[in-house]
Amino acid sequence: MSEPYAPTLEAALACIAAVRPAAYARTRNALDGAVSGLSPYISHGFVSLAEVLAGVAAHHRLDMQHKFVYELGWRAYFRHVWQQHGDGILRSLHEGPLPDSAYAAELPADIRQAQTGVPVIDEAVRRLYRSGMLHNHARMWLASYIVHLRHVHWRAGADWLYGHLLDGDLASNHLSWQWVAGTGSRKPYLFNAENVARYAPAAWHSPGSVIDASYEALDQLARQPGPGVAASPAGPATDEPLLHDSPPAALAATAPSTADVAGRDVWLVHPWSLGLLPPALPADTLVLGLFVDEFHWAWPWSERRWHFVGRRMAELADRLWQGDAAAIGAALASARSVRSIAEPHLDAWLPRWAACEPAPALFPPVNRHCDSFSQWWTHASRGLHSAADLLAVNEVPAW
Ligand SMILES: Cc1cc2nc3c(=O)[nH]c(=O)nc-3n(C[C@H](O)[C@H](O)[C@H](O)COP(=O)(O)OP(=O)(O)OC[C@H]3O[C@@H](n4cnc5c(N)ncnc54)[C@H](O)[C@@H]3O)c2cc1C
Numbered sequence: 574m575s576e577p578y579a580p581t582l583e584a585a586l587a588c589i590a591a592v593r594p595a596a597y598a599r600t601r602n603a604l605d606g607a608v609s610g611l612s613p614y615i616s617h618g619f620v621s622l623a624e625v626l627a628g629v630a631a632h633h634r635l636d637m638q639h640k641f642v643y644e645l646g647w648r649a650y651f652r653h654v655w656q657q658h659g660d661g662i663l664r665s666l667h668e669g670p671l672p673d674s675a676y677a678a679e680l681p682a683d684i685r686q687a688q689t690g691v692p693v694i695d696e697a698v699r700r701l702y703r704s705g706m707l708h709n710h711a712r713m714w715l716a717s718y719i720v721h722l723r724h725v726h727w728r729a730g731a732d733w734l735y736g737h738l739l740d741g742d743l744a745s746n747h748l749s750w751q752w753v754a755g756t757g758s759r760k761p762y763l764f765n766a767e768n769v770a771r772y773a774p775a776a777w778h779s780p781g782s783v784i785d786a787s788y789e790a791l792d793q794l795a796r797q798p799g800p801g802v803a804a805s806p807a808g809p810a811t812d813e814p815l816l817h818d819s820p821p822a823a824l825a826a827t828a829p830s831t832a833d834v835a836g837r838d839v840w841l842v843h844p845w846s847l848g849l850l851p852p853a854l855p856a857d858t859l860v861l862g863l864f865v866d867e868f869h870w871a872w873p874w875s876e877r878r879w880h881f882v883g884r885r886m887a888e889l890a891d892r893l894w895q896g897d898a899a900a901i902g903a904a905l906a907s908a909r910s911v912r913s914i915a916e917p918h919l920d921a922w923l924p925r926w927a928a929c930e931p932a933p934a935l936f937p938p939v940n941r942h943c944d945s946f947s948q949w950w951t952h953a954s955r956g957l958h959s960a961a962d963l964l965a966v967n968e969v970p971a972w
Contacts, residue, residue, distance in 0.1 A: 577704065578610070578613050578704075578705070578706070578739055578881060580619075580847075580880070580881045580882070580884045580885040581885070581888075582619055582620075582848070582849065584614070585611070585614035585619040585620045586620070586628070588609055588610050588611045588614065589609075589611065589620065589624075589625055589628035589629060590628065590632075591609070592609050592611075592628075592629045592633075592641065593607050593633075594629060594633045594635055594639060594640075594641050595633075597609070597640060597641050598639065598640040598641070601640060601644075601709075602710055602772055603710075603772045603773075604708045604710060604711060604772060604773045604774060604777070605774065606708075608708065608709070609625075609641075610706070611625060612706075612739075612740035612745075613705075613706070613739040613740040613881060615648065615740070616739075616740040616741070616742045616745075616845070617740075617844060617845055617847045617881070617882060617885070618845045618846045618847050618848050618914070618916075618932070619847050619848050619885065620848060621848065621932065621933040621935070622645050622648060622649060622933075622934075622935040622936075623933050623934065623935040623964065623967060624848075624933075625645065626642065626645060626935060626960055626963065626964060627964055629641065629960075630960040630961060630964065634959070634960075635959065635960040636958060636959050636960070637954050637957050637958055637959055637960070637962065637963065639960070642960055642963065643950075645935065646936065646946070646949075646950055646953065646954075647745075647946060648742075648744075648745055649934075649935060649936045649953070650943075650946050650949045650950070650953075651742075651744040651745045651748045651749070652744050652917070653939055653943065653949055654744065654748055654757075654943075655743070655744040655748070655917055656917070657942055657943075662743065662744060662747050662748055662751070663728065663743075663747060664728075665727075665751065665754070665756035665757075666751055666756055666757045667756055667757075668756065669720075669727075669754045669755035669756040669761065670721070670755050670761050670795050670796045671724070671795075671796065671798055673726065675724065675798050676720070676724050676725055676726035676727075677723075677724060677725045677726065677729070677800070677801075678726055678729055679725070679729055680719070680725055680729045680730060680733050681723065681725065681804060683804045683806040684698065684719060684723070684725075685698070685733070685813050686698075686810040686811050686812075686813065687699045687702075687808075687810070687811040688806045688807060688808055688809075688810050688811070689718075689804060689805070689806065689807075690782065690804075690805040690806060690807035690808070691718065691779050691782045691783060691784060692776065692777055692778060692779045692782070693711075693714055693718075693766075693769045693773060693777045693778070693779045693784070694714070694715060694718050694779075695808065695811075696773075696776055696777045697711045697712075697714060697715045697777075698715070698811065699811055701715075701734070701737050701738070702737060702811060702812075702813065702814050704739075705737060705738060705739035705875060705877045705878060705881075706738070706739055706740070707738070710772055710773075711773075712734070712749065713749075713753055713762055713764065714764050714769065715730075715734070716730055716731075716734075716749070716750050716753040716754070716762075717753050717761070717762050717763055717764055718784065720750075720753060720754045720761070720795075721754075721761050721763060721791070721794065721795035721801075722783060722784070722791075722794055722795075722801055722802045723801040723802065723804075724799070724800060724801030725801070727750040727751060727753070727754035727756065728747075728750075730750060731746055731747045731750035734746060734750075735747070735872065736816045736872070736873055736874060736875060737814065737816075737875050738878075739875075739877060739878050739881055741872075741874070741878070743872075743917075743918060744917070755795075758945075759945075761792070761795050763788055763791045763792060763795065764784065764791075765784050765785065765786055765787070765788060765791060766778070766779045766780055766782065766784050766785035766786075769784070783802050814875050814876065814877075815875075815876070816873035816874060816875055817873055817874060817875075817876060817879060818866075818869045818870050818873040819864070819866070819869060819895060820864055820879055820883055820893070820895055821876065821879050821880065821883065823883075824879075824883040824886075824887060824893055825893065826862075826864060826893040826894060826895035827892065827893070827894060827895070828894070828895070828896050828900065829894045829896040829900045829901045829903070829904035829905070830894075830904055831903075831904050831907045833859070833861070833892060833894075833904070834859060834861070834904060834905060834907055834908040834911075835907040835908070836907070836908070836909050837857075837858075837859045837908050837909055838855060838857065838858045838859070838908070838909050838910045838912075839858065839859045839860075839861050839905065839908045839909075839910065839911045839912070839927075840854055840858050840859070840860050840861070840912055840913065841861055841863050841911060841912070841913035841923075841926070841927050842860060842861065842862045842863065842886055842889050842890050842913075843862075843863050843865075843913065843914075843916060843919055843923070844864070844882045844886065844918075845914075845916040845918055845919070845932075846913065846914040846916065846932075847882070847885045847886060847889065850889060859891055859892075859908075860889060860890045860891050861890055861891065861892060861893075861894060862886040862887070862889065862890030862892070862893040862894065863893075863894050863895075863901065864893070864894070864895040864896075865896075865897075865898060865901065865919060865922055866895065866896060866897040866898070867897060867898050867921070867922070868918060868919065868922075898921075898922045901922070901926065902922075902925060902926055905926045905927075910928070911926055911927040911928065912927055912928050912929070912930065913926075913927040913928075913929050913930070914929060914930050914931075914932050915929035915930065915931050915932055916929075916932065933967070934967055935963065935964075935967065936953040936954075936963070936966070937953060937966050937967075939952040939953050
């Protein structure tokens, strides 16, 4: 069997080739539904949204309203909100069912250790730790339970989940948590045992647990100030994998050094630009892989994610650097030229060091503030009827 989420372009292209849009639209809400598994590759720039859509549209006719196009839209929309709000996405965009101060700041140990006694939650946490991935519906269930039943602040849950995901993206993750919490959407997202029984395998079913209740009762719990439902820890504890704020030694990343780059043309590869190198790079360009300490101190990753990113980066780059922003900036100042691809995760630093090309876009730019996905979608899809129309906006070549 091939390695799940192998950090190669071939694996990303195989996921694109395997997309079956009709089955996707029919089954995507089920845990065993025909979802693409593309998000780690999209999050780390192995492939862009435009390349994904072009690859799928080469074999399947998709109209603009197709579920698959729509879901790609959610990712683009969250990036749009990030662009509008900057670091503001890390705070509640508006008040949810309760004020921020009504929620606990820490994620309880029984959740971290998959010991809540609610099968759907414990299964989700175990799967997350085992694979670094979680189906969208499972992420929604987990987030909803944490915020609305346990009254833990969405930010505590979002930071924890981000660290363990292979596809962790500050916009898609933190804004999805806000959408579930009701601080980025009009109402809280709630789910019950019946919903789980419909979309998840038997081991996840949770009859008789706290979520085996009507939506009215769950809504009341979500809006009732206080500590939330009591934990009823059950089963053996699962160890939470450690998170790391620097690359594994096996990657042999070195400290930034003037000697590496003095007088050279440099192309910077970062963890969100792991696609093909630009075809027009002059032959003597130094391809430098970069890990910026300040980012990873704030947002540590699982070992699995470090290996996923690191193996691909080592394949692309002549050498890898890890260092703080001051050391990187000082060393790069001696290069003849430095170029890279713009990336909001590195917005605080990258533009100071490199001339940044924009990341490839799929949707037309929406330059106004949109409060909801549907508002954004109305603007982003105006006058477009099919995936082919959408791809033509940015002249994405056909596959
Ligand atoms: C609480 C929570 C946290 C999340 N955190 C992240 C995250 O850190 N990174 C991330 O990429 N996605 C996140 N998502 C969105 C979504 O769960 C994943 O993108 C999806 O599960 C990835 O699986 P897939 O590639 O098989 O998706 P598919 O259903 O096959 O969709 C194809 C692609 O469309 C995009 N997409 C699909 N659904 C969504 C969505 N709801 N929001 C944004 N983009 C979407 C992704 O790029 C995905 O790879 C989160 C959702 C929730 C509810």
